Amino acid sequence: MANPSPKRRARERAASLLALPATLFLAVFFVLPLARILLYALDGRLLLQADTWERVGRALGFTVYQAALSTLLTLVVGVPLAFLFARYEFPGKRLWRALLAVPFMLPTVVVAAGFNAFLGDRGWLNLTLMRLLGLGAPPVRFTGTLTAILVAHVFYNTTLVVRLLAHALEHLDPHLEQAARMLGADGGKVLRHVTLPLLRPSLLAATALVFLFDFTSFGVILLLGGPTFATLEVEIYVQGMHLLNLPLAALLSVVQLLCTAALSSLYSHLLPRIVTPFSLRPAEANLRAPRRWGEKLFLLSSLALLVALFLVPMTSVPFRSVARLEAARGERGEVRYGLTADYYRELFLNRRSSLFYVPPLAAARNSLAYALATVLLSMALGTPAAIALARRGQVARTLDALFMLPLGASAVTLGLGFLMVFRRAVTSPWLVPLAHTLIALPLVIRTLQPALASIPPRLQEAARVLGASPWRAWWTVEWPILWRASLAAATFAFTVSLGEFGATLLLARPEYPTLPVAIYRFLSQPGGLNYGQAMAMTTILMAFTTGGILLIERLRPPASTEF
Amino acid sequence: MLEVVNIHKTYEGQPLLTGVSFAVARGETVCLLGPSGSGKSTLLRIVAGLEEAEEGRVYWEGEDITHVPPHRRRMGMVFQDYALFPHLTVAENVAFGLRMQGWSPQDQRARVREVLERVRLSGFENRRVTDLSGGEQQRVALARALAPRPHVLMLDEPLGALDRALREELLEELRGILRASDVAAIYVTHDQEEAAAVADRILILHGGKIVREGTPFEVWNDPGSLWVARFLGVGNILFGECRPGSGSPALKTPLGVFPLSCPHCHEPGTRIAAILRPSAVEESADGEIRSRVADVLFQREHFRVSLENGLYVFFPRAPQIGETVALRLRAPLQCVGE
Structure with a gap:
């Protein structure tokens, strides 16, 4: 409406008041830290040093290199799978599709631990091979290699390619490909001249999105590659936490932010074009059972890949948490192989009298407390904000963009900003749930x-009109819709907090670690x-997050299961 | 000549086509007519090679092409939803088949111009197909199918998505284009007026078989079976007992005894069905059919009058509802079988 009535404008203003708490929260806990990072980065001495730019350039170069390689591999795996589905x-x-979708929401420590339990030096594959072949050293070198980083990135992001591409493919009019065949195009030419050109927007969007995630990846690189693989993200952590070179860490953060901003604007530029201008077909029209032997071979090899790349790493953790395959520290003589509940039992014992040793149970308790605080905070801030956003209008659109901003900053950058602003409060246990709330808030909204x-x-x-009182009308009409969404949002916040690694690693006090941090230490x-205890903790974390993911999927309205 | 021999096909466990055979000569347009679900489109897709039959063969000029893949059959297809490539312009769409056949760019341009001229779309070369109207899209689809000079042109309900006025206009154009080209055309439709307008020959598909074949005139005037008569809606169907009359046979029906024209020989007393055409009656004071008028409907060249005895007839005047009319048959009933 060009000229909104005063009454309407007043209502809009009242609605935007509901967004005030969340806006203030963002100002203090997001804008302020970012501003501080920017101030730190604008350090004349630092900016003029020649080796500053060499270091930034090296980190940026490696980040782009690994992200590009990861993205390429993800496409190589994802595109055929998209065709299959x-x-x-x-x-x-x-079930296969669900298997593919679960990794995307798993905490990075769980993923890292999964690949570690499968292919790491102390994973079941290496230990079994060593025992069978009588080797003294693990035959498969995986952890600490670039391969490990790439494989984990493929594991994480394949589902994005499959979702975006399969959606476009499923709804492509099958008559288009048939028309091309009738006009003399063989299978390859149909793909080259018709199918791929039509998929190009979806393909580009998937590439941009996967690249963005690979570009800002932190936990996977630190846990599987080690600090020698210095991406921007790892370098921010190392410079900020280990070398205490805050200005350089801040500069790296700014470079990182600029890159992600450019990538996400590219993605949002591509997204509207995915909505194809031609008639959409119901998904079933394109489906059929594989018939020729080539198709059957394709199906079988794809399913084998899904098992090897997705099912085995995920099941390796629970398996390794109950399987004794190597000696405990200080244990002598024959190793007793076999199933054991020791690793779980040990979680409850404090064998070491070290002051800094935190028993796993305490870490679990911390995680739970942080997660609950995050749920309360993000729901308290997010619900009124979402109500304000649900009223359409110019104010709502601006607020919407504001609330999504934290998604663009990486967790380590957020952690770094917190450290810089709240230096005096750094011992406060509230920093972690506040950072988690910042990450969860956009998702809740x-x-x-x-x-x-x-x-x-x-x-x-x-x-x-049918005679219901306002309260009854709310109870029968809005509540049934709202409770599902609220439960889903709360579960989302809970799951995110439980698994968050990057910001927590920077902010958690040594005596108050969360489960992911404890897993990182034990590993x-x-x-x-x-x-074994790391595996046991990972299994518990995995059970909680998988439960959360499944609950969210169930609570989602059926129409939005595809995006 | 295209020959299709003894095609069998099941769909989700149910037999859909059970031994269909027909032939189409060069320059001839054959219409496959049948209700929806009768397997017309499937039959077309089998001829095109987009689907495989469980049994049966397809020949072109005597050569067996049953297992030739669709991209080497040199057949053109116009889909009901046109299936134009949305990422290509009008000219690029039309040139697609030429490009696949490896024509030189100059030849492609010349041919595209020629074909677009024929479908009256000159000047549309660089338009986006998504910006065209339904009728224009339909013409681009036709031009695209015709451009590579196919041996056989298949049209699957090509006018099904258009409104009535546009359909009639395009139908006339389509006839001209098909007549001018030397292509063997198969036209699938469920609309009998469309079929009558475009076809040299009509094939009616029912129960997995072709149940009637002939020119539109032949099929309309002699449906040959009760099912076809009902499907085409040629007139009232009367059931009765066959009686050898004085000289010519007659049919005893609940409405009276009427003369019968019948090519078959039935035993006296056999129950048969016969057509009473709504235009084959006239008002006559001593007419043997007497009934009250239930409803009157104006239909341009006549009034369609429904009678209380269940018949409908065409009248040159509009009788009053409730008025009793007396009718006389101008022609004998037409037997359509037992």
Whole structure:
């Protein structure tokens, strides 16, 4: 409306008041830290030093290199899988698709621990090979290599390629390819001249998105590659936390932010073009069972890949948490192989009298407390903000863009900013849940807002006209829609907090570690017992997050299962 | 000549086509007519090579092409939704088949110009196909199918998505284009007026088989079976007992005894069905059919009058509802079988 009525404008202003708490929160905990980072980075001495730019350039170069390589590999794996899911009907398809989707939301420590338990020096593959072949050293070198980083990135992001591409493929009019064949194009030419050109926007969007995630990846690189693989993100952490060179860390953060801003604007530029201008077909029209032997071979090899790349790493953790395959530290003589519950039992014992040693149980308790605080904070801030956003209008659009901003900053950058602003409060246990809230808030709002917007005002009116009191109308009309969305949003916040690694690693006090931080510490310590306990903790974390993911999937309205 | 021999096909376990055979000569347009779900489109897709039949063969000029893949059959296809490539311009769409056949760019340009002229779309070369109207898209689809000079042109409900006025206009154009080209055309439709307008020959598909074949005139005037008569809606269907009359046979029906024209020989007393065409009656004071008028509907060249005895007839005047009319048959009933 060009000229909104005063009444309407007043209502809009009242609605935007609801967004005030969240806006203030963002100002203090997001804008302020970023401003501080910028101030630190604008350090004349630092900027004029020649080797500053050499270091930034090296980190940036390696970040781009590994992200490009990871993205390429993800496409190589993801594109054929997208064709498989979009074109063929086969038994257990929904399950396979779910298997592919789970990794995307798993905490990085879980993923890293999964690959470690499978292919690491102390993973079951190496230990079994050593035992069978009588080797003194692990035959498979995986952790600490670039390969490990690449494989984990493929593991994480394949689902993005499959989702974006399979959606486009499923809804492509099958008559287009048939028309091309009738006009003399063989299979390869159909792909080259018709199918791929039509998929180009989706393909580009998927590439941009995967590259963005690979570019800002932190936990996977630190945990599987080690600090020698200095991406921007790892370098910010190392410079900020280990070498205490805050200006350089800040400069790296600014470079990182500029890159992600450029990438996300590229992505949002591509996204509207995915909505194809031609008629969409129902997904079933393109589906059929594989018939020729080539198709069957394709199906079988794809499923084998899914098992090797997705199922085995994920199941390796629980397996390794109950399988004794190596000696505990200090243990002599024959190693007792076999199943054991020791690793879980040990979680409850404090064998060391070290002052800094924190028993795993305490870490779990911290994680739980932080997660609950995050849920309370992000729901308290997010619900009124989502209500404000659900009213359409110019104010709502501006606020929407504001609230999504934290998604663009990496977790390590957020952590760094917190450290710089709240230096005096750095011992406070509140920093971690505040940082988690900052990360969870956009997701909470994004989950609540569509549900709120989907409640048509006419529904309330209709209920009132039919004789319902305002309270009854709210209870019968809005509550059933709202509780699902609220539970989903709360679960989202809980899961994000539980698994968050980057910011927590910077902010958690040594005596208050969370589960992911504890897992990171235990993984890097020698001895079968420590490793086993890391696996046991990872299994518990995995169970919680997988449960959360499944709950969110169930609570989502059926229409939005594809994006 | 295209020959299709003894095609069998099942769909989700149900037999869909059970031994379909037909032939189409060069320059001839054949219409496949049938209700939806009768397997017309599937039959077309089998001829095109987009689907495989469980049994049966397809020949072109005597050569077996049953297992030739679609891109080497030199057949053109116009889809109901046109299936234009949305990422290409009008000219690029039309040139697609030429490009696949490796024509030189100059030849492609010349041919595209020629074909677009024929479908009256000159000057549309650089337009985006998504910006065209339905009728224009339909013409681009036709031009694209015709450009590589296919041996066989297949049209699957090509006018199905257009409104009535546009359909009639395009139908006339289509006839001209098909007549001018030397292509063997198969036209699939469920609309009998469209079929009558475009076809040299009509094939009616029912129960997995071709149940009637002939020119539109032949099929309309002699449906040959009760099902075809009902499907085409040629007139009232009367059931009765066959009676050898004095000289010519007659049919005893609940409405009276009427003369019957019948090519078959039935035993006296056999129950048969016969057509009473709504235009084959006239008002006559001593007419043997008497009934009250239930409804009157104006239909341009006549009034369609529904009677209380269940018949409908065409009248040159509009009778009053409730008025009793007396009718006389101008022609004998037409037997359509037992």
